[in-house]
Structures are given as C-alpha cells and as structure tokens.
Amino acid sequence: DTGVSQNPRHKITKRGQNVTFRCDPISEHNRLYWYRQTLGQGPEFLTYFQNEAQLEKSRLLSDRFSAERPKGSFSTLEIQRTEQGDSAMYLCASSPTSNNEQFFGPGTRLTVL
C-alpha cells in the first residue's frame, strides 16, 4: 500500500467519551499533518509533526486534544471528553521533507451524539 491510511473511517460516540484515531502515512514521509473539516468549510490545520517531534499546534487544538507520533511513523489523535462541536472529518496528510506536496488519507468522520 503506497497511500496514507486512516482508521477508523467512521466513529460515532456519545458526548463525554474519549476517542482515538490512527493515521499511517506514506512510509518514507517525514512530515505528518492533521486537519479538521466541518460542514461547508475547507480543512483547517490542527498540528504538524516532523519525524516524532510535534513542531506546530493550532489554537484550534484545545487541551482535550492530543496527538502523538511516537516512532516517527504512525500517528494518533485523541480527543478526550468529546463535545458535539467536535463532530467533523479528521484528515491526516504526509509529505516528504524535500517539498510540500501533501498526500491525504480518506479521513475519519466523527459524529458526537
């Protein structure tokens, strides 16, 4: 598989529950990004990793959100105590160091009831 994969593709949860999403980037890509898209909007940047280091974090990422990339390969995004406003499509993208073309996964659609 040469593309970016994300799991799960869909997640329905109740308000207050914790959820975790996984992103597997293209294997040789050092850079990994998380974006969030809500209805009628374009994707919004959440956070960026270069290898295992989280180098940038948006103000959109509240304290309830945490992302990791422990070995510089896959990444996880965890949302604690989910709220209805967290309902969105969460997209992961990866990029080689040499240029900034980003390759996206299919996203995880989160619905918080």
Add this chain to the structure above:
Amino acid sequence: ILNVEQSPQSLHVQEGDSTNFTCSFPSSNFYALHWYRWETAKSPEALFVMTLNGDEKKKGRISATLNTKEGYSYLYIKGSQPEDSATYLCAFGGSTDSWGKLQFGAGTQVVVTP
C-alpha cells in the same frame, strides 16, 4: 485578502462543456498554492502545486494558472466529464509556514451532468 476564498461555491456543468473557477488568497508572504480534487468517500487528490507567478500547469483536461501579485488562481476543466464531479479545493502555503501548513478555501463543488 486575509483568507482563502473560492468562488463559486458550486456549479453545474453539462457534459462536454468547459468551466473554470477561482481561488483568491493573500498576496503577501506567498510560498505555494495547491489544488486538490476531493471525491466523496475518497482521499483528497493533489492536482497541482504552484510556486511561481505566471505559472501554468496542466494535467489532462484540467489546467491552472497563478497570479501571486494579485493573489488569485484559476482552475479550468475542458470538456467536462461526469468523472470530473468532485469538490475542488485550493490551499495557500505562506512563506512564514514554509514547513507545510496549508490554509484551505471552502471549495468549489462541481457537478457534471450527462
């Protein structure tokens, strides 16, 4: 312009017709302008990365132009086909975020009818 804006929000095209739509972005601190095509239930697919003022890029029946001085880019689809139906997103990369943060527009949804 501080944000990335795309117009129109949606358009319907008859099969065989050509169409175009616009992306407006900040004209300062420009680094790169990306175009993506996003079909329902699929991953956004990169179409073009454009970095030079006056750049024109082409991929099959789809082409794009770039004007960094006035802050706009056009995407053209020639002889639209039903498989061109998708949302087309543009994304601005600023020089202060040259490590890759992209600022996306809301997209133009294209529906091509046979």
